[in-house]
Amino acid sequence: MTTSTSTTTAAGFRAITAAVATAKGEPFAIRQARIRAPKDDEVLVRVVATGLCHTDLIVRDQYYPVPLPAVLGHEGAGVVEETGPAVKNLKVGDHVVLTYGACGYCASCSGGHGAYCQHFFGLNFGGGDLEGRNAIEDDEGRPLHDHFFAQSSFASFAIARENNAIKVPRDAPLELLGPLGCGIQTGAGAVINSLKVRPGSSFASLGAGAVGLSAVMAARVAGAATIIAVDVVPSRLTLAKELGATHTVNSREVDMIEAIREITGGGVDFALESTGRAEVLSQGIETLGRLGAMGVVGAPPLGTLAQFDINSLLLNGRTIRGIVEGDSVPQIFIPQLVQLYQQGRFPFDKLVRFYPLDQINQAAEDSSSGVTLKPILRFAH
Structure with missing residues (x-):
């Protein structure tokens, strides 16, 4: 040491x-x-x-x-x-x-x-x-x-x-x-504070790293009924199931958009992009249902651009928003996460x-x- x-x-x-x-x-x-x-x-x-x-x-x-x-x-x-x-x-x-x-x-x-x-x-x-x-x-x-x-x-x-x-x-x-x-506050806060995932809703975590899996745990705390974890690493997807995911998608093996639409019957209510990859953000928008909301926390190099079909966003009433630090008030949110951990819920x-x-x-x-x-x-x- x-x-x-x-x-x-x-x-x-x-x-x-x-x-x-x-x-x-x-x-x-x-x-x-x-x-x-x-x-x-x-x-x-x-x-x-x-x-x-x-x-x-x-x-x-x-x-x-x-x-x-x-x-x-x-x-x-x-x-x-x-x-x-x-x-x-x-x-x-x-x-x-x-x-x-x-x-x-x-x-x-x-x-x-x-x-x-x-x-x-x-x-x-x-x-x-x-x-x-x-x-x-x-x-x-x-x-x-x-x-x-x-x-x-x-x-x-x-x-x-x-x-x-x-x-x-x-x-x-x-x-x-x-x-x-930072990292865990970001994933959990994005779900609870920013997207305001609600009981009975559907949520997809696009990326199952520490931030994405924190979002999975928070979605379970928030009461989401369908929680989908997307990644290319099988061990992460296995852990996601342990932490509260109801479904997992290996996007290296199947089409992520089709898989999520099939699981949800049309698209998720909420999704979080944590990979920092522009192509995942572009695809993620297409996983949203009508009036679906996408949060973006993955940080690529400055100047990175992403493409999407404006009419796909417009005609479906979809929302994209950037999120920093889970939009949390740390003096309130961090003690809450500690309490949830001590209760075995996070x-x-x-x-x-x-x-x-x-x-x-x-x-x-x-x-x-x-x-x-x-x-x-x-x-x-």
């Missing part, structure tokens, strides 16, 4: 161990670094574990233009070690899940839609705070790009703000909870596999190849 340290260095910095994305497409490098103390409404969190998400990998590979070298990681879970002077509702020792950054005061945030914050890209992908400053520097004092999703949790300690450090019960398994901050632990931090590149490879649905990196403090 990778070890880390909490030694305080000169000028109030704390020594940390971090996985650094050094250059486009290059493996993560384990580095010793240091992090400053929290200020204002910030908290310093001792990271117990952090999920590895598809977004971390596409940023490493520069699908999104986050400046490198950078400490990525955005599904952290840990314990509050220190608080800034403006923190009101968190205290040292609290268990928290770290989620996306939002300003908290723009029109979207004020309306309960922080995932569409006016400053979302800068806060989550800017490589620093909104003023361009960094909290982490390497062991020679050179700044490392950080504040990734307002946390940069591929490190033994992370700086977050009070509004994206979500308090969770102490009796919940903290090392498991990090993915609730068994997302079946998606995960644990790795020590120094095996991050193996975890990334296993995630990309489909061997592991949701890697979680653990820290040994």
